[in-house]
Amino acid sequence: MNTLMLExxxxxxxVVHANLRGGPVTKLGRxxxxxxxxxxHFCLLKKISIDINKMSNGSCFTAGRIVYSCFVSFNWVVFFxxxxxxxxxxxxxxxxxxxxxxxxPTDRVKLGSPIPGDVAFRICAVRETFEESGVLLVVPKGExxxxxxxxxxxDKNVLSKWRSLVINNPANFxxxxxxxxxxxxxxxxxxxxxxLTPTGVYGKHRRYDTAFYICCLQETPxxxxxxxxxxxxxxxxxxxxxHRYKSKELWIAPPQLYDLGRMxxxxxxxxxxxxxxxxxxxxxxxxxxxxxxxxxxxxxxLPGDDLYLEKVDCSGKRDGPLITDKSLKELQSSCSDLHxxxxxxxxxxxxxxxxxxxxxxxxxxxxxAVDADFKTSSKL
Numbered sequence: 001m002n003t004l005m006l007e008x009x010x011x012x013x014x015v016v017h018a019n020l021r022g023g024p025v026t027k028l029g030r031x032x033x034x035x036x037x038x039x040x041h042f043c044l045l046k047k048i049s050i051d052i053n054k055m056s057n058g059s060c061f062t063a064g065r066i067v068y069s070c071f072v073s074f075n076w077v078v079f080f081x082x083x084x085x086x087x088x089x090x091x092x093x094x095x096x097x098x099x100x101x102x103x104x105p106t107d108r109v110k111l112g113s114p115i116p117g118d119v120a121f122r123i124c125a126v127r128e129t130f131e132e133s134g135v136l137l138v139v140p141k142g143e144x145x146x147x148x149x150x151x152x153x154x155d156k157n158v159l160s161k162w163r164s165l166v167i168n169n170p171a172n173f174x175x176x177x178x179x180x181x182x183x184x185x186x187x188x189x190x191x192x193x194x195x196l197t198p199t200g201v202y203g204k205h206r207r208y209d210t211a212f213y214i215c216c217l218q219e220t221p222x223x224x225x226x227x228x229x230x231x232x233x234x235x236x237x238x239x240x241x242x243h244r245y246k247s248k249e250l251w252i253a254p255p256q257l258y259d260l261g262r263m264x265x266x267x268x269x270x271x272x273x274x275x276x277x278x279x280x281x282x283x284x285x286x287x288x289x290x291x292x293x294x295x296x297x298x299x300x301x302l303p304g305d306d307l308y309l310e311k312v313d314c315s316g317k318r319d320g321p322l323i324t325d326k327s328l329k330e331l332q333s334s335c336s337d338l339h340x341x342x343x344x345x346x347x348x349x350x351x352x353x354x355x356x357x358x359x360x361x362x363x364x365x366x367x368x369a370v371d372a373d374f375k376t377s378s379k380l
Contacts, residue, residue: 011210012124016044018220041269042235122186133223138182148188189213190280195255196288216273238263246371261364282359291321304355306335
């Protein structure tokens with residue numbers, strides 16, 4: 001058993017983007033920031049209840065904890081063996097990006113698991129998306145390279161019944177797939193990032209190691225909240241989400257601010273899907289922000305920044321937040337490579353990035369620039 005089990009929770013997140021109901025918007029904006037009116041797709045965001053997140057307007061993408069049933073059920077092996085005779089073929093072998101997660105290769109052997117980690121994390125993301133939103137991502141009839149279509153031949157009452165069973169026990173997800181003769185569409189999920197919660201954010205025993213995936217849908221599906229953690233869901237363009245954050249209408253965590261800034265570079269769903277699919281072949285880097293604290297601000301230092309530690313303790317047992325009495329100007333002038341969040345409060349956050357991202361990823365657009373362009377486009 002991994003020694004971090006009690007302190008570090010593995011999670012898997014599907015960032016679901018869907019085409020607008022009215023069809024794609026072909027008119028492109030004049031700004032490089034691609035304002036809200038130019039997006040032809042929404043992303044799915046959930047608002048969490050106060051009991052789960054102490055903030056009344058806290059929002060995030062759908063996410064779920066990795067459970068044993070994602071790894072140890074031999075039925076998954078039987079299911080995916082069937083794929084050798086279908087048009088999808090086996091899932092591609094991606095570079096290993098999950099080193100350090102709870103279910104290391106050694107742990108999986110002890111559990112008798114034949115399921116590769118990258119497959120299990122996708123299964124978890126598909127299951128949790130179904131649990132929380134009612135959106136069931138199953139293998140479509142089309143080609144793997146196209147944007148995913150939701151082909152659901154089952155009655156809504158059937159799906160509602162299974163959803164309740166899966167919410168009560170995640171192990172029922174494999175039973176549902178077997179009875180409905182469907183496969184979780186792991187091909188529709190493309191690796192996007194991997195964030196590790198720094199120490200002291202959610203308390204001593206609540207840290208997350210989260211794999212983020214991009215999933216693009218041709219239609220905007222209807223959603224249902226789980227009546228436990230979720231207040232409601234909202235489909236919004238990436239730029240609208242950042243605008244609402246800047247306006248203090250909702251709060252989202254820094255990792256999702258960062259990734260939404262990246263998504264704002266893609267007003268067209270096909271372009272986002274093409275980029276995510278091709279880029280995922282490169283693998284991902286695990287990012288553990290290191291907090292540098294002063295009386296007036298907090299800097300979250302990311303890999304590649306000159307201030308980032310050469311050796312990082314991912315367990316959080318040795319390295320805590322760093323303390324400084326230097327001004328922001330002094331800290332910036334002493335560094336040539338910048339990759340950091342600067343937070344003065346929960347809603348006053350800026351991002352400084354001048355490094356080239358690894359693994360063919362993109363720099364995010366700044367929150368302030370996206371917000372300013374959103375306001376301008378809204379007046380047109």
